[in-house]
Amino acid sequence: MAELGGLFRPRGVALVGSGGERDAVVRWALRAGARVYAVRGEPEGPPGVVPVPSAGDLPGDVDLAVVLGGDPLPAVRQLGDSKVPLAVVLGGASPSADRLSGAGPRVLGPTGPALFAPLRDDLPGPGIAVVARTGPQGRPLYALQELGVRLSHWAVTGDEADVTAADLVAYYAEQPGVGAIACHLDRLRDAHALLRAADHAARRRVPVVALTAAAPATRPVLDAALRQYGVVPVGSPDQLQDTAVLLARARPPRADGVAVYEEEATGAAAHFAALATARGLRAEARPGAPLDALLADPAVGVLVCPVPAPHPPHTDRLARALADAAEATDKAVCVIWGSPAGTEAAYRETLLGSSRLVTFRTFGNCVTAVRAYLDRHRLAAAHHSPFDETPAAPSPSARKARPLLRPGQRLSEHAAKQLLRAYGIRVPREQLVTSAAAAVRAAAQIGYPVVLKASAPHLARRRELGLVRVGLTSASQVRDTYRDLTEIARYDRVDLDGVLVCQMVERGVEMAVRLVHDPLLGPTVRVGTGGALAEVEAGTAVRVPPFGEREARAAVDELRGRPLLDGAGGGPPLDVDALVEAVLRVQRIALELGGDLAELDVDPLVVRERGQGAVALGAQAVCRPEAP
Known part of the structure; x- marks a missing residue:
């Protein structure tokens, strides 16, 4: 974990170089109570700044250096012998910015002067720790202070030449007084570190x-990965603000019921309850009920009061009652304060003056935040780090599969199935043959009926192309079919490596489990419907290794086709445990062979009746080229 304390509560700050931001940095440092030193500074420098001849002459209490102007690399290298743990590079990226990592102290930036915007120290309540790549991106979060929300930490990462958003998140999680961490992630240098x-x-x-601001093709995968590791992804800056405030201020819920309160039945409570119910919340409109009775109800975990428009003095009294209750x-x-103006004393002074109350301006943001609050705490209570379960040594399966x-080549179906078999994924009995006579012998050994591919x-x-035949029940059928398949292949100029004689497997529900490389996250595991069903029941669930059984089961449970596995339509319940196990085994392949496989497609994976397992009827695998 990066030592980042000097970025927030420095004892001593060293200035290296000169630039227009120098005075702002000095004001920030002096306000933080730090001593300020100017390396090679002039004696008549800014008041409160002590000049020193070189970086080697800095005293031991300097825990932050700020490099201003020019190419930062020489200055950072000079700091390497001074034992200053952290340096901030102000200014635009330079040709040497990508070489700043490892040049001396840990380096934040190159970044802008917004990093040194002062934080208010007069606000009570749990704080929000902020990380953004640029000042403009973080500005809406910084402005929360104007609404009475305390920011405990503020950092702008810039180009992330060394210190990243991941470093800051890990550091923030260790600090007292942090109620929530809010991140505006424009670009990720290392998604796995995050x-x-x-x-x-x-x-x-x-x-x-x-x-997140990832590309449209990547963002759903990144958001799914973040959820998997306990992060709440949101879709807009205003949702980021509102959700972070609720998570920071609200204690963990004791129940999942949402009571929607209003003193008079205006319809707002019923409207909000309907919106919340549509989003999967257990919400009920409770107009006219006493506030203390609602909060004493053990089934209520969240109280929401929509106020569509101010109506003093009634709404003044209501605001005070809600603030006292909070x-x-x-x-x-x-x-939910619905006034377009937002200048009313009930809002600006009473509601925003409470460090426990959470005030929203829209129904939609409130529903989103409450859903995230309840979901996040439910998952957090069951969180088990997948890194604790990741095997340290390769399995015997990896030695068999390599x-x-x-x-750089695509494997045949037979070879791909051998890879699956090495990892314990069940495949049909099959043999690869190169003559009609061998096909007849293989069918006799496997047992009729058989499939030829x-x-x-x-x-x-x-x-x-007509190169698959199913339900063959005799030697003559196998012999004739072998000849048909090879003739079709010759006609279509397909160079075969043989014909697969396969066990005929009793049908179940066709699913698919895939290993797919994501540009940001590398190997991912995706599960969805397979075979012909894939055209009808679109949609997949994504998980990023490592993950445990709980996440694998959650991925299966979130599929739109999940009712099929429970026997929807009158069929018998199917072996969901076997499907979950197949997902975990493909994950093991991703962990051990993900660097060698560009893709792996287990489709169809037939899930049979409960207790009968799942069988991979088809498989494709593409190997990555060797590194140059």
Whole structure:
């Protein structure tokens, strides 16, 4: 973990170089109570700044250096012998910025002067620790102070030449007074480092809320990975603000019921309850009920009061009653203040003056935040770090599977199934044959009925070409079919490596489990419907290794086709445990062979009746090229 204390509460700050931001840094440092030194500074420098001849002459209490202007690399290297643990580079990226890591102290930046914006120290309540890449991105979070929300920490990472958002999240999770961590993640240099930091925060029960700006194709995968590690992804800057405030201020819920309160039945409570119910919350409109009775109800975990428009003095009294209730209870109390102006004393002074009350301006943001609050605490209570369960040594399966890999090539179905078999994923009995006589012998050994499939690594659209035949029940059928398949292949100029004679497996529900490389996260495991069902029941669930059985089961449970596994439509319940086990085994392949496999597709994976397991009827694998 990076030593970042000097960035927030420095004892001594060294200035290296000169630039327009120098005075702002000095004011920030003196306000923090730090001593300020100017390396090679002039005696007539700014008041309160002590000049020193060189970085080697800095005293031992300097825990932060600020490099201003020019190429930062020479200055950072000079700091390498001074034992200053952390340096901030102010200014735009330079040609040497990518070489700052390892040049001396840990380096934050290159970044802008917004990093040194002062934080208010007069606000009570749990604080929000902020990390953003740029000042403009973080500005909406910084402005929360104007609404009475305390910021415990503020950092702008800039180009992340060394210190990253992940370093800051891990550091924030260790600090007292942090109620939640709010991240505006514009670009990630190391997504896996962020997941490890998120896991660290989850272990310490510190909520993390993140707004990501990944490419449209990557963002759903990144958001799924963040959820997996306890982060609450949001979709807009205003949701980032509102959700972080609720998670920071509200204590863990004792129940999941949402009571929607209003003194007069205006319909606002019923409207909010309907919105919340549609989002999966257990919400009930309770107009006219006494506040203390609602908060005493053991089934209520959150109280929400919509105020569509100010109506003094009635809403003045209501605001005071809600603020007093929030201070007296350990349950979350939320208010939706609907006034467009937002200048009313009931809002600006009473509601925003409470460090326990959470005030929203829209119904949608309140629903989103309450859902995130309840979901996050439910998952946090069951959090087990997947890194604790990750095997330290390769399995015997990896030693069996590696000889099957062919760098830069696509494996045949037979070879791909051998890889699955090495990892304990069940496949049909099958033999690869190169003559009609061998096909008849193989069918007799496997047992009728059988399936014959033409086999070649690059063979696509096999069914459309007529290169798959099912339900063969005699030697004559097998012999004739073998000849038909090879003749079709010759006609279509397909170079076969043989014909697969396969066991005919009793049908169940066709699923698919895939290993797919994501540009940010590397190997991911995806589960969804497979075979013909994939065209009807679209949608997959994504998980990023490592993960445990709970996450694998959660991935299966969130599929739209999940009712099929429970026997929807009158069928018998199917072996969900076997599907979960297959997901975990593909994950093991991703952990051990993910660097060698570009993709692995187990499709269809037929899930049979409960107790009968799951069988991979089809498999494809593509190997990554060898590194140059």
